[in-house]
Amino acid sequence: MKLPNFEYQAPASLAEAVALLAGADGQARPIAGGQSFLPIMAFRLAEPSMLVDLRNIPHLNKIDVSEKGVRIGAMVRWRDLLDDARLHEAFPLLPAAIDHVAHYQIRNRGTVGGSLAHADPAAEMPTIALTCDAQIEVVGSQGTRMIAAADLFTGPLMTSLASDEIIVSVHFAVWPATRRWGFQEFSRRRGDFALCGVALSYDEDPQGKACNVRIGAISMGDTPLLLTRAEATLTGQSVDAVAIAAAAAAASAEVDPAGDIHASARYRKSLVGTLLSRALEDASHRKVN
Amino acid sequence: MSITFEVNGKAVAVDVTPRMTLADCLRHELKLTGTHVGCEHGVCGACTVIVNGDAVRSCLMLAVQAQGASVTTVEGLSQAEGLTPLQTAFKTHHALQCGFCTPGMLTTLHALLSEEPDASEERIRDVISGNLCRCTGYITIIEAAMDARASYQQGRSDKS
Structure with missing residues (x-):
C-alpha cells in the first residue's frame, strides 16, 4: 500500500511547526517517529494534506531525572528510554513496560510523544501515563498548557489535543524508592499488540497495608483504563493471596472488552484477572529499599 | 523534493515526492533492489535497512526523512566481492531458502551484533521476532547468528 499524497515540512522550531499546523485548517498532522501513523496513512485511515515532521526541532529528545521527577521529551525513542540506566532506579515501571513495545526496528524510531498522540488503547505508553498520573505538556497557537493524562485520551486513537497542538514532553512525579509496582502483558508473539496488559503501583502504610493503589489496563476498552474497583478492593489490605484473588476477581468483573479475531471477550476478561494476579505477585515479592 | 544522503558509503542525490518511502526510493530511484518490500506497513521486517547505525524499517520511513542520513542496505554489508562472516554463516547453516526475508535478517x-557482539541466543531470538521467515523455521538463522558472533567479537578487540 503506497501512501496518499501530502505536502511535507520539517521546520526547525516549535513556533514554525505550530504555525504550519494552524495554517492548514486542521488538515495537517505532526509526525514524530511515524511508526504507527505511516501505516494509518497507508491504510487510508488518515489522509492529511501536510505532514509536519518534528525531527529538526531541538531539545525534544531529552530525558531529565531530577528531584522534581522524570520529564521525557516527546521525540525520545523507545530505545533511548531502555538505554537510560537512571530510569531503572527513578521510575522502574516505565522501562519494564516499554520493554514490551513493538519489535527491535520499531523501537529505533517510535517515540514517546508519538505514542501518546496516537492514543492506541493497546499501547503501553498511554496506559503508563494514565496509571502514573502523568502531565502532558503541549504547545499550540494559544500557548503552552499541561493536560492530565486522564483528560488526554477521549476514545480509540482520539485525544483532546487541538489540531494545532504538539506534545512537547510528559512529566511524571517523583517515584518513592519504596513504592511497589508490577507490569504484565500478554500477546501471541512478544512485541505484538497486547491482548491485555496490567500496570500497577502501590505504597505501603506503616502497618504494611496497601495505599495509593493504581491499576491500569491495556487493551480493555476504547481508551487506557484505570481499574478502580480492583484498586478499591486492595486499598487498606495486606497484599496476600486472599487480597490478590479478590482484586483479580474485581478486575475481571469491571472490564467490558470487545472480542475479536485474536481473542474472545470472555477470554480477555479472564486474562486481565490473571495478569493482575501475576503483577501483584511480582510487586509484593520484589525487594524494596 | 531534492534530498541528499549517503547510501553504502556513497553520496546520492534524488528528487522524490514526500509520499515515497525510503524502501521505494532505494529500490526504484537508486536501483538497489536487495532491500525487499513485503507488507509495506511495518510487520514483516523484510525492508530493514540501517540508518545512522540503527536497524529501521524502510517502509515506515519517508525518503525525505533520510536527508543527511547514512544508510546501509544489504548491498553495503560486504565491501569486497566476497561474503561477510555473517553471510557466510547463513550459507553454512542453510539459514535461507527462498531468500525473501534474508536482506532484512542480515x-x-x-546492526544488532555490531552493537552487541555478545548478544545471547534469547536476545537474538527476541530481536528477529520482528522479521518474518516462512521457509526456515528460524532455527538455522539463529544458529548462523550465534556462529557469526565470533567475528563481531573479533572486530571489537581489533578496534580496542
Missing part, C-alpha cells in the same frame, strides 16, 4: 542481525 541487516537486522548486522
